Amino acid sequence: MRPRIKICGVTSASQAEAAAEAGVDALGLVFHPNSPRAITLSQAVEISRAIPAFVSVVGLFMDPEKARVNEVLARVPLEMLQFHGRESAAFCRAFGRRYIKALGMSGGVDPMTLAGEYEDAAALLLDSHAGNRAGGTGEVFDWQRLPQALQRPLVLAGGLSPGNVARAVEQVRPWGVDVSSGVESAPGVKDPVKMSHFINEVHRVC
């Protein structure tokens, strides 16, 4: 089965259109203010209008206030939420949307211990979280360390690129793959050629 492909951190309508044209399954809009990919509410509205049917729109947050998530949801038609901080499962499910929980593979915490907490997550996104940064690092972690018995669908993230995604898919067989910096020409600027190459590489091995 072909893994679903999510490209995270599009910052313009034209990037979203190019990703959809290339065959992406989901696009991530970053609402974490400290990210180089952070967008405003009006940018998010404009980008979401450019995203055609059957491409999911995912809103990415990191330890947000509840009010902030509700403010975004009131303006932007997000199908799913993605949480990158220390949000509890109760917090993640409080918005009437399906959610993806990101878990870091660096640091002392066993991801399996954390994973058990998020039994209603639509997926668990396992990311490198290198250097204590909770995403968009461009750093690969050791895929051998992935837990074997994950109870939820696995989305593989962290340093994926057109050059390594085929190997990642063959080795890990994840439900989905998520990429940000590996398909950029600069932080926050998605490159249409790299996005297309990334997606073609996934298709090539499935």
Ligand SMILES: O=C(O)c1ccccc1NCC(=O)[C@H](O)[C@H](O)COP(=O)(O)O
């Ligand atoms: O993208 C960011 O800048 C970011 C900042 C803070 C938390 C999460 C962030 N991104 C999350 C993503 O879903 C990325 O796609 C994922 O971490 C993979 O990033 P990369 O290693 O650059 O492909």
